[in-house]
Each structure stands twice: as structure tokens, then as C-alpha cells.
Amino acid sequence: MPLLRAYNQTKNVLVAGQVKPATTFFTRLKGLLATSELSADQGLFIKPCSGIHMIGMAYAIDAIFFDDNLCVVGVESDIPPGKLLVQFKGATCVLELKSGVIKDSNTEVGDKFLVEAQK
Numbered sequence: 199m200p201l202l203r204a205y206n207q208t209k210n211v212l213v214a215g216q217v218k219p220a221t222t223f224f225t226r227l228k229g230l231l232a233t234s235e236l237s238a239d240q241g242l243f244i245k246p247c248s249g250i251h252m253i254g255m256a257y258a259i260d261a262i263f264f265d266d267n268l269c270v271v272g273v274e275s276d277i278p279p280g281k282l283l284v285q286f287k288g289a290t291c292v293l294e295l296k297s298g299v300i301k302d303s304n305t306e307v308g309d310k311f312l313v314e315a316q317k
Contacts, residue, residue: 200315202243204293208309213262214241214295215316221245229294230255236296243313247292249285252277260300263289268311275300 202217216239220226226244230236231254244250250261256279263272263286272286276297293313299305 202313203316204241204243205312205314206303206305206309207312209304211303213299213303213305213311214293215239217241217243217293217313219243219245230259236294238296238299238302240296241299242294243291244294245291248289249283250277250292250294251283252279252281255279258297260295260297262293262295262300262305262311264291264293264311266290268313270305270307270309270311273300273305273307 202219203215204213204217206213220229220242230242235257258276258278261274261277261284262270265271265288271288274284277284
């Protein structure tokens with residue numbers, strides 16, 4: 199599958215340019231397990247997904263939760279390894295990112311995103 203880019207249209211900022219899609223059962227199940235870190239430009243876009251866990255993870259991440267229209271319904275920063283469940287009502291997909299990206303991009307609930315194939 200081609201890489202995606204995640205663009206915050208509300209803030210006019212590219213949040214991540216090297217985003218892997220996880221849209222099959224196995225890619226969603228694997229998630230970021232067996233990875234050692236993400237760069238500031240990398241991410242994982244999981245769809246469908248309404249909640250994540252951090253069991254088996256080696257590092258903390260940020261997560262942005264979206265509804266069907268890619269409107270942000272929840273943000274969670276610096277989720278530590280081992281956390282059992284993070285979920286937000288109305289979420290249908292999630293973007294997992296390096297810790298600190300949410301703060302650096304000033305992403306917040308209500309922002310509208312575009313997630314598309316790289317140009």
C-alpha cells in the first residue's frame with residue numbers, strides 16, 4: 199500500500215508525511231508492535247478503529263482520533279507503554295504518531311484533517 203500524508207486543514211500544517219495505512223485485520227492487529235520508534239514525520243493510520251492499547255509497546259506515542267469525516271474527536275499525548283485502553287466516543291479511525299507531534303502541530307478536538315496518498 200502507498201504511504202499517506204496527514205494534513206491538518208484547520209491549522210494548515212502537515213502533521214506527518216510518511217504514514218502507513220493499517221486497514222486490514224492483520225495490519226491493524228500488528229499496529230506499531232515490533233517497532234522501536236517513530237520519526238517526527240512518521241505515523242500509522244488505523245481504520246476502522248475506535249480505541250487503542252499500548253500492551254507490548256516499547257515507547258510512548260501520541261494518538262489523534264477521528265470521526266468518519268476526519269474531524270478530530272479526541273487527542274491523547276504521550277501514551278505510555280502498557281496502557282490498557284484509550285478510546286473516544288464517535289471515533290472511527292486513529293492516527294498514531296511520535297510523542298510530541300500533537301503539541302508541535304497544535305492539533306486539537308474539532309480540527310479537520312485530510313489523510314491522502316502522498317503527492
